[in-house]
Amino acid sequence: MNISKKERMRRAVQYEVVDRIPTQINYTSSLGEQMAQHFGIAVEDLPDRLGNHLLRIDLSYEKRYSEDGGTVFDWWGVGFSTAEEGYFTTVNPLAENKDLDAYPWPDPHRADLLEDAAKQVAADDGEHFITPNFGFLLFERAWSLRGFDNLLMELATDPGYVGELMDRITDIQLALIHRYLELGVDGSYFGDDYGAQKNLLFSPRTWRKLIKPRLAKLFAPFREAGLPVMMHSDGDIGKILPDLVEIGLTVYNPVQPEVHEHRALKEKFGTDLAYYGGISTQTVLPNGTPEEVKEAAWNCVRCLAPENTGLLLAPSHRMMTDIPLINIEAMLEVFAELGERT
Numbered sequence: 001m002n003i004s005k006k007e008r009m010r011r012a013v014q015y016e017v018v019d020r021i022p023t024q025i026n027y028t029s030s031l032g033e034q035m036a037q038h039f040g041i042a043v044e045d046l047p048d049r050l051g052n053h054l055l056r057i058d059l060s061y062e063k064r065y066s067e068d069g070g071t072v073f074d075w076w077g078v079g080f081s082t083a084e085e086g087y088f089t090t091v092n093p094l095a096e097n098k099d100l101d102a103y104p105w106p107d108p109h110r111a112d113l114l115e116d117a118a119k120q121v122a123a124d125d126g127e128h129f130i131t132p133n134f135g136f137l138l139f140e141r142a143w144s145l146r147g148f149d150n151l152l153m154e155l156a157t158d159p160g161y162v163g164e165l166m167d168r169i170t171d172i173q174l175a176l177i178h179r180y181l182e183l184g185v186d187g188s189y190f191g192d193d194y195g196a197q198k199n200l201l202f203s204p205r206t207w208r209k210l211i212k213p214r215l216a217k218l219f220a221p222f223r224e225a226g227l228p229v230m231m232h233s234d235g236d237i238g239k240i241l242p243d244l245v246e247i248g249l250t251v252y253n254p255v256q257p258e259v260h261e262h263r264a265l266k267e268k269f270g271t272d273l274a275y276y277g278g279i280s281t282q283t284v285l286p287n288g289t290p291e292e293v294k295e296a297a298w299n300c301v302r303c304l305a306p307e308n309t310g311l312l313l314a315p316s317h318r319m320m321t322d323i324p325l326i327n328i329e330a331m332l333e334v335f336a337e338l339g340e341r342t
Contacts, residue, residue, distance in 0.1 A: 005053040006186065009129035013187070013228045013251045013274040015310045021301060022053040023335045024276070024314040025328075028085045031321045038325050051335055053312065055128035056189055057117040059176075066091075075106050078136075078144045085320045087136075095147040098161070100168055103145075108175035114183060121183055131189035131230060132180040134173065137218065138192050139211055141169045155206055163210055170214045177221050187228040187251075190218065195235020197259060204239045212243055219248040230276060234317075235259060245272055253277045254316035255304065257296070262303035275304045276312040279331065285315060286322040290330035297334040313338070 002019070003011075009022045027035065027046075035050075036043045047055075064073040071079040071090045079091025094103060107113075121130060136144055142165050143151040154162050177188075192215070194200055194207060219229050230251035231244065236259040241252070254277035255262065262278065278300035279285060284292055297313065305311035313335070319328070 004127060006126055006129045009053045012309050015271045018309050020339050021305055022312050024052050024054045024312055025050040027319040030085055031319050053129055055124060055130045056133040057120050058133045059113050060116040089144050092147040094145045108172045114179055118183055129186045131187050132185055133189055135191035137190045138166060138169055138214060140192050142166055155202055166214050170217055173218055181221060181225055187230055188222045189230050191232040193234040195237040199236055200239060207240055216247040223248045250274060251276050256316050258282055266304055274310045277314050277316040278304055279315045281315045281317045281319055285327055290326055293327045293330040294334050297331055
């Protein structure tokens with residue numbers, strides 16, 4: 001069996017027979033530069049060198065920076081620190097004035113918004129499994145606009161306002177989703193963190209009332225098109241994971257071993273849920289030995305893909321510069337062995 005990365009990925013997330021388990025490595029720009037130097041290649045050649053199966057495409061817009069260069073603003077007007085490898089908001093534009101009618105909402109129908117995405121789809125020519133990158137989808141988008149503390153308080157004190165804010169966000173995201181589907185994407189990639197290390201950030205009741213019905217609306221276009229729904233949500237979201245499956249989740253990321261026992265997940269959901277991730281960027285990749293990294297990767301395969309399908313094997317999150325290159329090499333050795341086992 002000799003199939004494309006796109007087809008391998010499509011089959012794997014639907015529990016069909018594949019020649020090998022697909023793999024993926026995402027990384028920060030700082031680590032990307034280190035890896036490119038280590039491998040002696042250009043940064044743009046890294047995805048191929050790493051064997052990536054997934055290609056996420058983004059909106060086209062001119063990035064705006066603060067005068068001191070310490071903050072970069074995203075398409076929605078939220079400011080993020082440029083000094084951090086992760087996502088740290090420095091400007092929450094609705095924090096001081098919560099008037100939703102006064103806010104300059106971005107236009108999802110702008111003609112040039114998907115220009116770069118369209119070029120990427122055409123240039124890829126069906127090689128990779130392509131998804132739009134909907135990070136900060138709904139809850140995270142709401143708190144990034146309003147401010148984290150403000151929004152958490154208002155979940156309890158002013159849920160009507162939070163609902164209206166999320167409705168505005170949902171309408172914009174839905175318009176973008178339909179445009180991406182017209183472009184010919186292969187599935188969704190949503191990101192919306194609901195969990196902390198030991199529990200949800202709010203009660204399951206609050207999530208079911210304010211987030212679940214709106215999230216179902218965002219899942220629906222992909223479900224109706226017969227495409228997989230892939231979603232990232234950090235932390236221990238075990239209490240609402242069945243709800244996510246109920247409204248159409250088909251691929252769950254990041255599958256953090258610190259908060260989810262992999263074998264238990266597989267036993268509970270069977271083939272109703274496929275997985276993306278599983279190799280911890282919190283513990284084993286930055287702190288383990290190369291042999292421990294290899295064992296962790298193989299353990300993911302044994303627990304999450306005993307039928308040799310249903311898994312996109314990957315680090316749980318974007319890798320950062322705290323991960324030694326020798327451990328990345330160890331993980332790549334496992335990825336290579338997966339191909340040799342076919």
